[in-house]
Amino acid sequence: MEKEPYVWITSRRVRNPHYSQSLAGTQRVHGHLYGPNGSRVSNRTRLVRTATSIDLFQTGQRPAFIDHYGHLIPGTPLNSEKWETDHRVSSAKSQATEPNSFRDGRENSSSPVDHVGFFRGPGVTVRVQCFDSPHAKNEQNNLTSAEYDSPRIPGRPTTSSEREVSSAQKCPTSRQHILERVDSAWERPVSSRILRRPTTSLSMSSASITLSSRNSNRPKTSTSRRSLVVTPDDQTQTSHGDYPMRGCDRSGPSTDGRMSWSAVMPKCPRANTAFPTFRSMYNTVRAKSYLEERLKAIYLRRRTTSAGARNFNTRLSVGDIQRSPSLDGRVAPDGVVIRTPLARFRMLGCLAVRLRRMMLAIISNSSSKTQRSATELQWMAVYSENNDDNLAFNKHLYSRDRVIAHVPEWALSILNMRPEERTEQHCRRLHALLRGLRSFDKFTEEMQMSLCRAFTLEKVEEGRVVLKSGHIGVNFYFIYSGSVFVNSEDETADGQHFMRTVAVLSRGDSFGELALLQDIRRTATISVREKCELLVVDKDVFASVCPKIFEKELSEKQAFISTLDLFSSSFWSTEAIHALCMNAQIQEFKANKVIVADSSVEDWIYACMEGKCQVIRCVSLDAPAKNSKSKRKQSDVVLSEEILQLLAAAAEQQHSSQTVDDGDMKENLLSSLGLDYVQTGKKLYTDNTHARERKRAILGLNDSTTLTSLIQRKREKEKNIVFLDVGVIEPGGIFDLPSLLEDLDESDTTSTLMLVSGGAKILRVKKAAFFDQATQQAIDNTRTLSSKQRNPTEETILSSYKCQLAWDQFKAELVQTIVRIPDPFLPITYPKNELDKDQNKENRNRTEIASTTDNCDSGGNIIAKDNIIPTETEALDSKNTMSEVQAMSEVQAMYRRRKSNYYEDIESVNQKELIIIRRQPSAVRKNLIVPKREDPPSRLSSALTHRR
Numbered sequence: 001m002e003k004e005p006y007v008w009i010t011s012r013r014v015r016n017p018h019y020s021q022s023l024a025g026t027q028r029v030h031g032h033l034y035g036p037n038g039s040r041v042s043n044r045t046r047l048v049r050t051a052t053s054i055d056l057f058q059t060g061q062r063p064a065f066i067d068h069y070g071h072l073i074p075g076t077p078l079n080s081e082k083w084e085t086d087h088r089v090s091s092a093k094s095q096a097t098e099p100n101s102f103r104d105g106r107e108n109s110s111s112p113v114d115h116v117g118f119f120r121g122p123g124v125t126v127r128v129q130c131f132d133s134p135h136a137k138n139e140q141n142n143l144t145s146a147e148y149d150s151p152r153i154p155g156r157p158t159t160s161s162e163r164e165v166s167s168a169q170k171c172p173t174s175r176q177h178i179l180e181r182v183d184s185a186w187e188r189p190v191s192s193r194i195l196r197r198p199t200t201s202l203s204m205s206s207a208s209i210t211l212s213s214r215n216s217n218r219p220k221t222s223t224s225r226r227s228l229v230v231t232p233d234d235q236t237q238t239s240h241g242d243y244p245m246r247g248c249d250r251s252g253p254s255t256d257g258r259m260s261w262s263a264v265m266p267k268c269p270r271a272n273t274a275f276p277t278f279r280s281m282y283n284t285v286r287a288k289s290y291l292e293e294r295l296k297a298i299y300l301r302r303r304t305t306s307a308g309a310r311n312f313n314t315r316l317s318v319g320d321i322q323r324s325p326s327l328d329g330r331v332a333p334d335g336v337v338i339r340t341p342l343a344r345f346r347m348l349g350c351l352a353v354r355l356r357r358m359m360l361a362i363i364s365n366s367s368s369k370t371q372r373s374a375t376e377l378q379w380m381a382v383y384s385e386n387n388d389d390n391l392a393f394n395k396h397l398y399s400r401d402r403v404i405a406h407v408p409e410w411a412l413s414i415l416n417m418r419p420e421e422r423t424e425q426h427c428r429r430l431h432a433l434l435r436g437l438r439s440f441d442k443f444t445e446e447m448q449m450s451l452c453r454a455f456t457l458e459k460v461e462e463g464r465v466v467l468k469s470g471h472i473g474v475n476f477y478f479i480y481s482g483s484v485f486v487n488s489e490d491e492t493a494d495g496q497h498f499m500r501t502v503a504v505l506s507r508g509d510s511f512g513e514l515a516l517l518q519d520i521r522r523t524a525t526i527s528v529r530e531k532c533e534l535l536v537v538d539k540d541v542f543a544s545v546c547p548k549i550f551e552k553e554l555s556e557k558q559a560f561i562s563t564l565d566l567f568s569s570s571f572w573s574t575e576a577i578h579a580l581c582m583n584a585q586i587q588e589f590k591a592n593k594v595i596v597a598d599s600s601v602e603d604w605i606y607a608c609m610e611g612k613c614q615v616i617r618c619v620s621l622d623a624p625a626k627n628s629k630s631k632r633k634q635s636d637v638v639l640s641e642e643i644l645q646l647l648a649a650a651a652e653q654q655h656s657s658q659t660v661d662d663g664d665m666k667e668n669l670l671s672s673l674g675l676d677y678v679q680t681g682k683k684l685y686t687d688n689t690h691a692r693e694r695k696r697a698i699l700g701l702n703d704s705t706t707l708t709s710l711i712q713r714k715r716e717k718e719k720n721i722v723f724l725d726v727g728v729i730e731p732g733g734i735f736d737l738p739s740l741l742e743d744l745d746e747s748d749t750t751s752t753l754m755l756v757s758g759g760a761k762i763l764r765v766k767k768a769a770f771f772d773q774a775t776q777q778a779i780d781n782t783r784t785l786s787s788k789q790r791n792p793t794e795e796t797i798l799s800s801y802k803c804q805l806a807w808d809q810f811k812a813e814l815v816q817t818i819v820r821i822p823d824p825f826l827p828i829t830y831p832k833n834e835l836d837k838d839q840n841k842e843n844r845n846r847t848e849i850a851s852t853t854d855n856c857d858s859g860g861n862i863i864a865k866d867n868i869i870p871t872e873t874e875a876l877d878s879k880n881t882m883s884e885v886q887a888m889s890e891v892q893a894m895y896r897r898r899k900s901n902y903y904e905d906i907e908s909v910n911q912k913e914l915i916i917i918r919r920q921p922s923a924v925r926k927n928l929i930v931p932k933r934e935d936p937p938s939r940l941s942s943a944l945t946h947r948r
């Protein structure tokens, strides 16, 4: 079939009109373009191939380009030498490869250039390249490509091709022939290249012209493409009369989503003559001219449409206002609405109301779609409850614990400036303000200054989500004021997903570093607990400033971890330690802050880096002592599974007749040996999240929980419980190691350990990460260590506590008795009326002593309760004499003095109710030593006897 003299003109999105320069030397290999240095050229460049295969000016032929402005793009730098020697259109095949020869898969990888020629006319230079085309039928058909260079457009840099073109003044006269046809369509100073290729999707009798109608000052995203099917008018194509060139029509979207038009090209005056190539060229140039017009029309129409749409939207949003004559005021004769100030005000008001409604809808929609954790919901419930208290203010805002430090006005104005506008002084002022924030202080001064230059401020309302798990990280945040929940998604045993609050971060904390450091998605969802002021730095600043500091922190963690026996290098590889450190956090706590409120719901392993922490046990006096674990003997010897099996095998041989359960046999064996049974072997961490979550919800913990508040809360739920200080953790110590390998007992709600800071720096490591990284030997080592550090059983603690209590009561009773014995050397003087009531007084004293002994605390301290020792008013009411009242108040004062001395002596924490059994940690770890009751001194006992 004879190929039709159609043309294919295509255009690409070219941001830089000189883009075509970068195509020099490109080669197409397996569908990709590679530059001269072998590097792959960007995707955009790949579009070039769509126009490379076929001739531009004749059947089966050559390419050219139109850029997105509809301009011809200046082409490859000219090979002037070639031009000098080979300016005649000929079929002589040059073996030199044209650097800018574009190919696609159907052509050879090296397309030899046969000829390069120039045709220069007024306002335009045409460059013609001849390739050896497999489609060529004759020499003339080998004309493959053309370039048109026009006088330089003001403002556009001169391209090398343009420079070369301008030097190429010697054009063969035959070129004038082409220019005669070109000039007519070539009025404006533009330059571009036109490519041609056959289209497979369209019939061979037509071709497509694809344009990109992108305006230089419109955003990139607004690029659109148009396709034009252009045929010479000797093809009987459908003609549509809308367009300047014999008619083009929009034929609807093509399969690739582009819009296309058909255009019928006017017949070239010399078509089908000796220069069919020139005819094609003529058609091409006409097509180009048409396309320019067309593009302009499209652009103008679009601009009008978008302006119209804007107006229309505005009218819609204020439509009712405009329609209302009262608002509109008058309509001027030219149709312009004259609005009165009132109408304008009302219109603005209306807009504001609508905007607010819209924002509220967006907020409620977004927050309802954010899954909330139980802790978060509980917080919100408590918060809203208190809002409903009929108070005229929110009492939370005035709570003692609440630290409100808003960003001051002057800092706001600095933070609102662009980074490049901030002076050194501005940064210094900000720096002074932010110094003292925990996370900020980690950085060196230089880094802090860089951060101060880059910070922006974000204020986020309560309940909003700052970042979501699974999203790509773009920012890093410091909390200047307020607090946030860190929620992570978890899964129950039956596969249900739920949100869990893993941490609460407040002023001075930072978040959002993990995704940026490790180049991963966000690992948690951060939602605002209390209205926050966040200082934000973007990814780039973070990448340039912060990683160093995190590296420093990482090395600090690694250094500390490697000093712990638990993470001894003989059991843990360097990679495992590194992975653990990535899942570890360093935290600092003030004295009396509860670090762990319930060891059974903890997902972290806590190790003390600096300072010290108290381990406190909450014991219920009502509940029967748990004896499941007390069966075991306390021993430092741990047998491995292999040894146990050997022993068991030996025992089995001895008693082969007896059928004993394997577990029982081991137990029996060990108990006969007086050893503890420790099962070795890697036990995977059972993350009993559901139970943990339930317990956490019951406890209602947050970061500001102090020991006092926790005791109060627990006492409200359960009256008969005591809090016993069972140990101290010093630097290098690990909290509750035995529980690491034990299962969570859901029913056990009271008998758990609490970790309370006495002013400490803590390293905490995720238990899940621990079990992920732990080898068999590491787990065995953990068992060995935890068996050495076993906590006393509840039974032991209770019996010890009771002994202590009895002894303290005895002491208190004794002290009571002694302080009431009058000085034997002073004469006893009784007031007159006292004599009559001697018997009554005696009775009352007895009652007093008896009741006082029932009201001692564990430290031997008598709790002065109102119902035991009468107050002055009560004493007067009961018609006691003045001297008796004085005596009573003296006794009361003495009690108080002794009481305060006592508390000073034992350095008690400041709660009266906390009962302290203070011991050396080593003693606690082994066994609680119950102090023996000493015999009272003989003098006192004789005095007591005498008194009674």
Ligand SMILES: Nc1ncnc2c1ncn2[C@@H]1O[C@@H]2COP(=O)(O)O[C@H]2[C@H]1O
Binding pocket: 467, 473, 486, 502, 503, 510, 511, 512, 513, 514, 515, 516, 521, 522, 523, 524, 525, 526
């Ligand atoms: N258990 C956690 N305790 C405190 N902060 C956390 C915890 N888990 C995640 N985060 C923070 O939450 C952030 C969520 O986004 P990133 O993963 O970028 O970084 C995360 C950490 O900064």
